[in-house]
Amino acid sequence: xxxxxxxxxxxxxxxxxxxxxxxxxxxxxxxxxxxxxxxxxxxxxxxxxxxxxxxxxxxxxxxxxxxxxxxxxxxxxxxxxxxxxxxxxxxxxxxxxxxxxxxxxxxxxxxxxxxxxxxxxxxxxxxxxxxxxxxxxxxxxxxxxxxxxxxxxxxxxxxxxxxxxxxxxxxxxxxxxxxxxxxxxxxxxxxxxxxxxxxxxxx
Numbered sequence: 001x002x003x004x005x006x007x008x009x010x011x012x013x014x015x016x017x018x019x020x021x022x023x024x025x026x027x028x029x030x031x032x033x034x035x036x037x038x039x040x041x042x043x044x045x046x047x048x049x050x051x052x053x054x055x056x057x058x059x060x061x062x063x064x065x066x067x068x069x070x071x072x073x074x075x076x077x078x079x080x081x082x083x084x085x086x087x088x089x090x091x092x093x094x095x096x097x098x099x100x101x102x103x104x105x106x107x108x109x110x111x112x113x114x115x116x117x118x119x120x121x122x123x124x125x126x127x128x129x130x131x132x133x134x135x136x137x138x139x140x141x142x143x144x145x146x147x148x149x150x151x152x153x154x155x156x157x158x159x160x161x162x163x164x165x166x167x168x169x170x171x172x173x174x175x176x177x178x179x180x181x182x183x184x185x186x187x188x189x190x191x192x193x194x195x196x197x198x199x200x201x202x203x
Contacts, residue, residue, distance in 0.1 A: 026056070032066045032091075034059030041073075051076025060091050081107035096120060112137030126150050138164060155182040 027036040039055045041048035047055075051072050058067035068087045077083045081104050088098040099118045108114050112133045119128040129148045138144050142163045149158040161176040174194055179187040191200045 030058050032058055033061035034063060034066075043073075048073055051080065062091070064091055064094065065089055066091055077104055078106070095122075095124065108134050108137070112141065112143075121152070123152075125152065125154060151182050153182065155184070156180050157182050 022040050022042075024038045024040075025035055026038050030036045036056065036058045039057075041052055041054065043049075052070060053073040054069075054071040056069035056071075057065050058069075060066050066089055068089070070085045070087075072080060072083060082101055083104050084102040086100040086102075087096050088100075089095065090097050097120055099120075101116045101118075103111075103113055103115065113131050114134045115132040117128075117130040117132075118126055119130075121127045127150060129150070131146045133141070133143055133145065143161060144164060145162040147160040147162075148156055151157050157180050159178045159180075161178075163174045163176065175192040175196075177190045177192075179189075181187055189200075189202050190198060193199050
C-alpha cells in the first residue's frame, strides 16, 4: 500500500522523500474505491522546507490519485496567504479538473474570501471560478458567494452573485445573474428574489 502511494505521487509529478513511518493509510477504502493515505513532513525535511506540512492523497480502485490535499506549514501559509489546497484529477489522464483553495485569516480579512474553487475544462482552461465569502464580509457587503463562467477563450460570459435578502429575512438568498458578450461588454442583468422568482431584468 505504501509503495502504491509513493508511485501515485510520482504520477502527478510530486516526488516525496517521506519515510515509510510517516505514511499513514487513513482509509482502506474511500468514496473513490481506493485508499486514502497521509504523508507528514517535519522541519528540516525537503518538502517541509518547500512549505508543505502534509499531503493527503485519495486514490481510486485503479490506484490513481483522484483528490490530493496539500496542507502548508505556518511560515509558508503566511507568505502564500493560503492554508490548504485540494486538487481533483481526471481518473483517466491525471489532468487537474478542479482546484480548491482555503485562504488564511489575513487574506480573508483583506479580500473577504474564505475559499475559492476553480474548475477547468478538458484543455486545462478555467471554466468556472467560485468564491465563498466569510461571515463578517457577508455581514458588511451582503455577498455570500459568487460564481463566474468563462468561455473557451478565457473571457467572462456570466457571473452569478448570491446575496443576503433584506431584513428581517436576511438569511434568505437573493441571486443576481449578469451576462457578458465575451469581450467585456455587459449584455443584461437578472435579479431574483429569495423564492427564486425573477424580479427585474436590465438593460
